[in-house]
Amino acid sequence: MKVINKINDIRKYVDSLRKRGKTIGLVPTLGALHEGHLSLVRRAREDNDAVVVSIFVNPIQFGPAEDLKKYPRPFRQDRKLCEKEGVDIIFHPSVSRMYPGKDSTGVNVEGLTDKLCGRSRPGHFRGVCTVVSKLFNIVKPHAAYFGQKDYQQFLVIRKMTDDLNFHVKLRLCPIVREKDGLALSSRNKRLSIKERQEALCLNRALKEARRLIKVGKVSGAGLIISRMKRMINSQPGARIDYINICNPETLEDVKIIKGKALAALAVFIGKTRLIDNDVIS
Numbered sequence: 657m658k659v660i661n662k663i664n665d666i667r668k669y670v671d672s673l674r675k676r677g678k679t680i681g682l683v684p685t686l687g688a689l690h691e692g693h694l695s696l697v698r699r700a701r702e703d704n705d706a707v708v709v710s711i712f713v714n715p716i717q718f719g720p721a722e723d724l725k726k727y728p729r730p731f732r733q734d735r736k737l738c739e740k741e742g743v744d745i746i747f748h749p750s751v752s753r754m755y756p757g758k759d760s761t762g763v764n765v766e767g768l769t770d771k772l773c774g775r776s777r778p779g780h781f782r783g784v785c786t787v788v789s790k791l792f793n794i795v796k797p798h799a800a801y802f803g804q805k806d807y808q809q810f811l812v813i814r815k816m817t818d819d820l821n822f823h824v825k826l827r828l829c830p831i832v833r834e835k836d837g838l839a840l841s842s843r844n845k846r847l848s849i850k851e852r853q854e855a856l857c858l859n860r861a862l863k864e865a866r867r868l869i870k871v872g873k874v875s876g877a878g879l880i881i882s883r884m885k886r887m888i889n890s891q892p893g894a895r896i897d898y899i900n901i902c903n904p905e906t907l908e909d910v911k912i913i914k915g916k917a918l919a920a921l922a923v924f925i926g927k928t929r930l931i932d933n934d935v936i937s
């Protein structure tokens with residue numbers, strides 16, 4: 657496995673792979689890898705001749721009040737995990753290599769980014785789209801892998817890819833959870849033992865939404881959202897950022913559930929903001 661820091665070096669490497677007819681799968685990450693990330697790596701490994709994992713804590717996707725400095729950077733551990741999974745290249749550039757001088761060009765997807773996480777994290781998706789489009793241009797992957805955990809992010813990147821004609825297939829991979837249902841996230845490490853227990857309310861609320869929809873007795877999204885809110889609010893350390901039931905393509909709120917619906921939520925458990933979702937039909 658190679659660790660490459662310089663943009664020109666990775667360009668040379670991927671160009672030589674492409675010349676030899678090899679397919680390249682890209683898994684973009686912020687590092688602090690866990691089984692959720694590794695599930696994407698495994699899928700990329702199955703589909704491609706070579707796998708590139710990018711590890712880059714992208715400063716421009718963090719808001720001023722967010723945790724950029726505190727974001728974990730356990731590079732040696734990440735490197736071991738990648739090696740074990742048969743990753744070919746870790747692309748691990750510095751901030752100054754990715755953003756030399758003043759950051760002035762950004763990629764902005766409109767509409768989809770006004771909703772859900774976009775509403776509470778202004779500028780976040782601009783940062784994500786900018787770095788992912790840079791990664792697509794640098795790594796020139798045949799396919800790129802994203803987790804459903806960040807469902808809105810996937811939709812936004814898909815829109816960007818279509819609109820800007822990036823020649824790359826996008827793959828959405830299922831959410832990996834702990835045995836008790838908590839979606840894996842590098843932020844889970846910040847939870848105290850008590851908060852870790854309280855954090856289960858996110859998945860419990862989603863399960864309740866699924867149950868109500870499946871039973872077919874409740875089709876009004878408002879009623880389901882109130883039930884979910886009640887479940888979350890019963891946890892003293894929980895504060896709801898949003899709970900939405902919406903169209904899984906447009907992210908527009910739905911009032912009456914027909915066909916597929918996305919139930920998505922963001923909840924602060926203490927100071928830690930967690931997200932989760934489920935696509936229910």
Ligand code: AMP
Nearest residue numbers: 685686687692802803805806831832840
């Ligand atoms: P991050 O490092 O948080 O930017 O995540 C990198 C990629 O891993 C994103 O596509 C995430 O959606 C995906 N990911 C993070 N957590 C999970 C999870 N629990 N299950 C599946 N994919 C995940």
